Amino acid sequence: MNPTGYPQGHALLIGVANYQKVSRLPAAILNDVNDVAAMLASPHHCAYTPANVVTLLDANATRAAVLKGLDELAARVGPDDTACVFFSGHGAVVGSPSNGDSVLVTVDSDLADIKNTCISSDEFAAALEQIKAGRLLVFIDACHAGGAAISKTLTDGKGHEFKSGYSQNAFTRLAAGRGRALMASCRADEVSAVFTGARNSVFTTALLAGLRGAADKSASGLIRVFDLFNYVSEEVPKLIPDDQHPIFKADNLEVNFAVALSQGGKKSTWSTEATSTAHKEDPWSVLEGALIELYPFGPRDQEVWSRAGGDLSRLQNHSTGQAAWHAALRTLKHGGGGGSINFRNLLKIAKEDFSNHPQLSMLQVP
Known part of the structure; x- marks a missing residue:
């Protein structure tokens, strides 16, 4: 590992708070994306090359732009690279809660035509399959309460209503493949919390602390995927007891692969x-x-x-x-x-x- 940088790291981060046709979300959603991007690109922390960290926020996170961003990520990574995809915004379950499809709701999505204006789990999974990085980690934070109200439904005020969030089946589909893993902010029957006045969501607060070095408990100089999830899964319930539990999915993951450098690659000090x-x-x-x-x-x-x-x-x-x-x-x-x-x-x-x-x-x- 290069102690002065992690040039093999690539990331696409997507955040939508100010939807055109769906209820808006707190500004913390946009802070989440900006702060994770800054952490990844910081030479003192994850040490990704800044040009390799791409963000799509609000008006720039249309359905077409998100799919294009995934295509461009696939075009620039190879088998020796690490890729991260982060989405924070609305998700919706179409059909029955047990086996229905799940969709990412982009800024221009229309609930009256949800199948044609959102990104289905099949489309999302197909785009991820084109990313040939040796290591791919997907973060999904898509079951936020709309505005200040605690609600588990997604509406447009015109009679169209869907269950908010992402299904377990969809999470499993997105994590399929060798070297692939998915980390979601909460279980399918929970809401991803944002405290009033907080800069970040509860999930991203823990994630940022982990990336800052707290997940590298052995001071190895690396943030590894299992260690990162273990840290986040332990910290989130401390912040909001009994109400939110992050989940991790991987069906063919053999190694505790490195996601980024820790504190710029700083390792433990031995006497x-x-x-x-x-x-x-x-x-x-x-x-x-x-x-x-x-x-x-x-x-x-x-x-x-x-x-x-x-x-x-x-x-x-x-x-x-x-x-x-x-x-x-x-x-x-x-x-x-x-x-x-x-x-x-x-x-x-x-x-x-x-x-x-x-x-x-x-x-x-x-």
Whole structure:
């Protein structure tokens, strides 16, 4: 990972508060998009290249513009990139709540012709499928209460009414595919809260704190997808107990992939005593301890085993990352692990990912 930037990061952020034909939403919706965009582009935090962070707000978030934005995102990312899509605004369920379609309501949507003026879950999923980034994370905050009233219906004042939000089936559809994940602000039967006078919604308040570094509890210098969701899912109920619970969907996600840098790539500070101790310990034990901390989900985490020349099919499955690393390194020590993997190659890859980690830097090839 580049400690001075995350140029492989790309984002499209969409926010609509001032709808043309549907009830408006609080200004916090627009703040959410602007603040997440600023966090992603900040060299002191997520460190995306600013030109790679695109926002569509209000009048610029038409149906055509959103679909074009998704196409342009797909055109500029490749398999080594990370892509984020963030939507905050109205969502609506068309048909029965249990198996009906869900739509994103853009600024120009007309509830009298909802199927032709909104973006259906099928259209949205098809657009996401064209994004060939190796890692794609979708954020959906689409079940806001209209205005100041707590309402779970979306109306235009002309007799057209739909259930507000997004269905569980739609969330699952949008998360389909290898390396894909979705994070939504609340369950399908809940409302995404915005406190009166607050700059941001409850969900985005927690998300921003996570991206600011709170989700990087091991101070690894990276914000990882599972860690980010774990943080947000723990913090939102603290802000609004029992009323809102973020959800996470992924059907083919094998690794705790990096979403961005944390605090510009800042890693943990290790004491001189701990560093010098690494000289005295068995190098295999030191490496194992470092790998367990830096890749907590095991040899599949960040594809480190494969990148070091190993073959994952040669390893047994284990219930925890710690057990997986212990078994994998025992296998490696006896000449197994497949391919061209060895202590030197594994240490080299780990050092490339965490170049400032003192214990790794002090290790010598046995």
